[in-house]
Amino acid sequence: MNAGILYVVATPIGNLGDLSARALEVLRSCDIVACEDTRVTGALLRKFGIEKEMFVYENSRERAAAPILLEKIKSGKTVALVSDAGTPCISDPGFRIVRACRAEKIQVTPIPGPCAFASALSASGLPSDSFLFVGFLPPKSAARRNFFGSHKDFPHTIIFYESPYRIEKFMADALELFGPERTVCVAKEISKMHERFFAGRLLDVSNELMKSSTKGEFVVMIAPDSFHYSE
Ligand code: SAM
Secondary structure, eight states: OOOOOEEEEOBOSSOGGGSOHHHHHHHHHOSEEEESOHHHHHHHHHHTTOOOEEEEOOGGGHHHHHHHHHHHHHTTOOEEEOOSSBOTTSSSSOHHHHHHHHHTTOOEEEEOOOOHHHHHHHTTOSOOSSEEEEESOOSSHHHHHHHHHHTTTOSSEEEEEEOTTTHHHHHHHHHHHHOTTOEEEEEESTTSTTOEEEEEEHHHHHHHHHHSOOOSOEEEEEOOTTOOSOO
């Protein structure tokens, strides 16, 4: 029997209109949708009138779930891997099943679409030819400060994901270690009703951010030391 295919399908990070026609086609035609949370993905599928077998593939059981999913694909099933939002494997589960498929020479096809850091960077006006995407830093302040300290002179834009619970502490540590004059851009709630971009001096952005609600999802981008918005 021929093996199936693993599709890595990007889904919206806020606005459902961002689900691509190709993503819909794959979600409609696949045998199984592998997802983090059946409630989240179930709601997405229902919105588009799709009823599909779902397989839970989430962070805490990725190690155990990957071989099971691999067997399903090897037996000929076509699987669409999604995460709760955005592109699977980008600070989301997926790495293990993709690696296992590659090891077995099984076809893996991405269905490109929303990704928070790419969207944030594209609208930031910060240097974007070359950048470092860090994702989430460890939650402890010491690890964060250590990272900031050792990347103070990094010559490219650095991109982080941060949760609403830690954004205040993140900004406070960044202010201390990168200094008030560093140029930054913080993207909040991209593609959602309360989307906002805060851009400029770290001190001003930090103050503005703290004045607004810190509820929501954030991408923080820190420019290299030499960069300023006005040439
Ligand atoms: N796989 C996703 C992607 O492709 O971007 C990222 C998933 S990660 C678990 C969630 C983090 O991504 C959030 O904490 C936030 O930092 C960022 N994020 C997701 N959606 C966002 C949005 N609409 N606006 C800003 N940041 C977002």
